[in-house]
Structure formats: C-alpha cells, structure tokens
Amino acid sequence: MAYDTIIIGGSHAGMSAALQLLRARRQVLVIDAGAPRNRFSDRAHSVLGADGMDRATLMAESRRQIERYPTLTWVEGSAVDVQGVLDDFRVTTDDCATHRGRRLLFATGVVDSLPDVEGLAERWGTGVFHCPYCHAYELDQGELAVLAIGARSLEQARLLNDWGRVTLLTNQALTIDRASRQEMEDRRIAIEETPVVRVTDQATVELTDGRRLAFAGIFTSCGTAPASPLARQLGCQLSELPTEQYVVTTDCKETTVKGAYACGDTALAHHSITLALADGAFAGSQIHHSLVEAPLSAGTH
Ligand SMILES: Cc1cc2nc3c(=O)[nH]c(=O)nc-3n(C[C@H](O)[C@H](O)[C@H](O)COP(=O)(O)OP(=O)(O)OC[C@H]3O[C@@H](n4cnc5c(N)ncnc54)[C@H](O)[C@@H]3O)c2cc1C
Structure with missing residues (x-):
C-alpha cells in the first residue's frame, strides 16, 4: 500500500x-x-x-x-x-x-555547529545558548557573555542587553572599530578581548591570561x-x-x-x-x- x-x-x-x-x-x-x-x-x-x-x-x-x-x-x-x-x-x-x-x-x-572552544558543546542548552527568547529570561538579569563568532555577534550583544549585563568576548573572531566600541560603551556592554581558553562550571570562562569570569549564561551564534x-x-x-x-x-x-x-x-x-x-x-x-x-x-x- x-x-x-x-x-x-x-x-x-x-x-x-x-x-x-x-x-x-x-x-x-x-x-x-x-x-x-x-x-x-x-x-x-x-x-x-x-x-x-x-x-x-x-x-x-x-x-x-x-x-x-x-x-x-x-x-x-x-x-x-x-x-x-x-x-x-x-x-x-x-x-x-x-x-x-x-x-x-x-x-x-x-x-x-558551535565555535570550537573547549567545554562549550558539553554545556549547550544548559549554560550555553543561542536564542535569548528561549533561555535568557530564566537567567534572572545576571551577568551574560556573548562569545563572538563575527560581526553579527554585535547584534546579539545589543539584543541581550535587555536581559542582563553583557560582556562581549571577542575571542579573536571579531575586530571592533571605534564606532562600534563607542556604541558598546554607550550601551554599557563590556568588551573583553583576551582570548578564551575553555568554559568550565555552569558558564565560567577561562582566559589566556589566567582570569576566570563567571557568567549566568553564555550566548553564541551558531x-x-x-x-x-x-x-x-x-x-x-x-x-x-x-x-x-x-x-x-x-x-x-x-x-x-x-x-x-x-x-x-x-x-x-x-x-x-x-x-x-x-x-x-x-x-x-x-x-x-x-x-x-x-x-x-x-x-x-
Ligand atoms: C539547546 C536548544 C534549546 C532550544 N530551546 C527552545 C525553546 O525553549 N523554545 C523554542 O521555541 N525553541 C527552542 N529551540 C529551537 C527548537 O528546538 C527548534 O526550533 C524545533 O525543535 C524545530 O522543530 P522541528 O520539528 O523542525 O525539528 P526538530 O525538533 O529538530 O526535529 C527533527 C526530527 O527529525 C528527526 N530526524 C532527522 N533525520 C531523520 C531521519 N533521517 N529519519 C528519521 N527521523 C529523522 C530527528 O530525530 C527529530 O526528531 C532550542 C534549540 C536548541 C538547540
């Protein structure tokens, strides 16, 4: 049949x-x-x-x-x-x-397909997300990171600003010109240019200079x-x-x-x-x- x-x-x-x-x-x-x-x-x-x-x-x-x-x-x-x-x-x-x-x-x-950062894929859907409408409200206006993959990550950082205090991790994937830097500053979005080594815990980022930044969630485009x-x-x-x-x-x-x-x-x-x-x-x-x-x-x- x-x-x-x-x-x-x-x-x-x-x-x-x-x-x-x-x-x-x-x-x-x-x-x-x-x-x-x-x-x-x-x-x-x-x-x-x-x-x-x-x-x-x-x-x-x-x-x-x-x-x-x-x-x-x-x-x-x-x-x-x-x-x-x-x-x-x-x-x-x-x-x-x-x-x-x-x-x-x-x-x-x-x-x-996620950026190739150690510890990122394991936290997909629990500490690492792509869609603010699906996940950001539950992060309770906490510290949020945007892990950049390119110019469109600026848009993601702007958007997420409505859900918490945002740090844009450029991670050598994004070069920020003077105008964008000023805009991010005006929006109180922090810029972190030290590369990321790995993600640990719930959503903690370890940087190449040894610093560890703890976030409520990490967002990235995929x-x-x-x-x-x-x-x-x-x-x-x-x-x-x-x-x-x-x-x-x-x-x-x-x-x-x-x-x-x-x-x-x-x-x-x-x-x-x-x-x-x-x-x-x-x-x-x-x-x-x-x-x-x-x-x-x-x-x-
Ligand atoms: C981590 C994460 C969390 C999300 N959370 C939300 C949320 O809270 N709210 C929201 O609105 N959206 C959310 N989304 C987006 C949402 O998952 C998708 O938009 C939605 O699932 C799409 O539905 P779909 O039926 O098109 O595809 P899917 O739900 O992906 O289903 C596709 C189905 O096809 C099957 N399939 C594939 N190939 C074959 C094959 N060859 N033979 C037989 N079966 C096959 C798969 O097994 C699967 O069951 C999330 C996405 C991610 C990545």
Whole structure:
C-alpha cells in the first residue's frame, strides 16, 4: 500500500503536519529517529500554551494527541534512503524496510555547529545558548557573555542587553572599530578581548591570561544545516547561505522536487518551536490540497 504522505521527522513540525492530514483521514506514515534539536534542554520556553513545560512531556503529549487518529502509522528509526517521484516515493528505513508514499515531507530539523572552544558543546542548552527568547529570561538579569563568532555577534550583544549585563568576548573572531566600541560603551556592554581558553562550571570562562569570569549564561551564534542529507540526495535545492543552510520551498512548502515538501527548522531561516508548529500545520494542509487536486487515477485514496 502507498501512504498518502510519508513524513520524515516526527518532532514539532512533523507532528503538526501529520495532525492536519490525519484529521482529513489520510494515511500518514511518520518516521522519527527521536533526536529533536532542543534535546539538550530540559524545558521549552516561549511556546504559548506550553511556556516552561518539560520538553519531553510536551513531545509526549503531542504524540499522544496524534496517536488518537487511526490512519497514523509511526515508525521509530531513521530514514536512510529516499527515491522516486510525485505519487510514487519510496523511503527506506534503517531496518531495511521500504515504504511507498504519494507525497513526502521532510521535517528533519537542523544541526548546530558551535565555535570550537573547549567545554562549550558539553554545556549547550544548559549554560550555553543561542536564542535569548528561549533561555535568557530564566537567567534572572545576571551577568551574560556573548562569545563572538563575527560581526553579527554585535547584534546579539545589543539584543541581550535587555536581559542582563553583557560582556562581549571577542575571542579573536571579531575586530571592533571605534564606532562600534563607542556604541558598546554607550550601551554599557563590556568588551573583553583576551582570548578564551575553555568554559568550565555552569558558564565560567577561562582566559589566556589566567582570569576566570563567571557568567549566568553564555550566548553564541551558531551555523545550522539540515540534520539529514536526504532532501539534498533527492535533488531538493538548498539555500546558498554558508552559515544557515535550509531546504528551499515554495509558498506552499513544496521543495524544488515535485511532490516533496519540507517544513520546520530544516526549511526555515528563523527557528523556534512555535514557528515549526505553524510551518508544519501549513505544510500538512498544503499537502492535503495537492492530494485532493490530483487526478483521481493518481492515488489510492
Ligand atoms: C539547546 C536548544 C534549546 C532550544 N530551546 C527552545 C525553546 O525553549 N523554545 C523554542 O521555541 N525553541 C527552542 N529551540 C529551537 C527548537 O528546538 C527548534 O526550533 C524545533 O525543535 C524545530 O522543530 P522541528 O520539528 O523542525 O525539528 P526538530 O525538533 O529538530 O526535529 C527533527 C526530527 O527529525 C528527526 N530526524 C532527522 N533525520 C531523520 C531521519 N533521517 N529519519 C528519521 N527521523 C529523522 C530527528 O530525530 C527529530 O526528531 C532550542 C534549540 C536548541 C538547540
């Protein structure tokens, strides 16, 4: 049997898309490897209706809600190969099973690439963050560091100034001209130009001159790229931005491959749970429209 839609990635975006299709009584297969991007943090913030909720509980509740629909099939595992064309996609999973679907949806999220500083990656989501809207409020207006990766770190320092007293660690990644230095001074943002050796404790920075600066949290910008190579392998076009790669989609969330759609972080330049939920809901409805509008001979429904 061919599913109406195979969704690869069963987190916020994928489940939100599934919900629309399931409510239209369509046959949906969700394949999920169980590694959402925010798995390093205990709580999800800035999600209206679930602000501050335990991350795993939010995910479990979403899954419980879509599992009420009888036309859902859920496979725990990884999709490892994708082939085919509109109305006849084939997805192979890591247990060597092959599934057929009329439409395909990539909701596979992104991976973050962090600056190469000892101790940073281990504290990702607990003492080291990228998004102030998700994490800064809980740091209680404490001392905050911005670990620079380039000119855009000035923007991050400006922004974070609303959440605490900011120190900009240039760490040889950012040269500050006179105008920016004056601006930072006017905003009472401290500039620390001694390179960082490592991060220890909750969010303490050790500098090359031996000083240790303790912060409530460290923020840094990170590059993102699709977590799965499958969309690219199928021939979907990716954005050309070197630091923020995502799958290019039309206004209807269809990729450059007919019948293959993408949503959530993997198809957006701006990322959050709320945006992923909305993007997934829209993708789900657009896929349903395309199924309804297809010639009747094209499918099994
Ligand atoms: C540390 C951290 C904390 C965050 N905290 C917040 C927060 O508090 N609030 C907020 O709004 N946002 C937060 N975010 C951002 C948020 O995690 C993402 O915007 C959101 O998870 C995107 O949802 P998604 O469904 O698009 O992707 P994801 O949640 O990343 O899910 C992608 C899913 O696809 C699966 N997958 C990938 N490849 C395959 C494959 N080949 N086969 C099968 N399955 C596959 C993965 O296992 C995963 O389950 C945080 C991000 C980070 C890094």
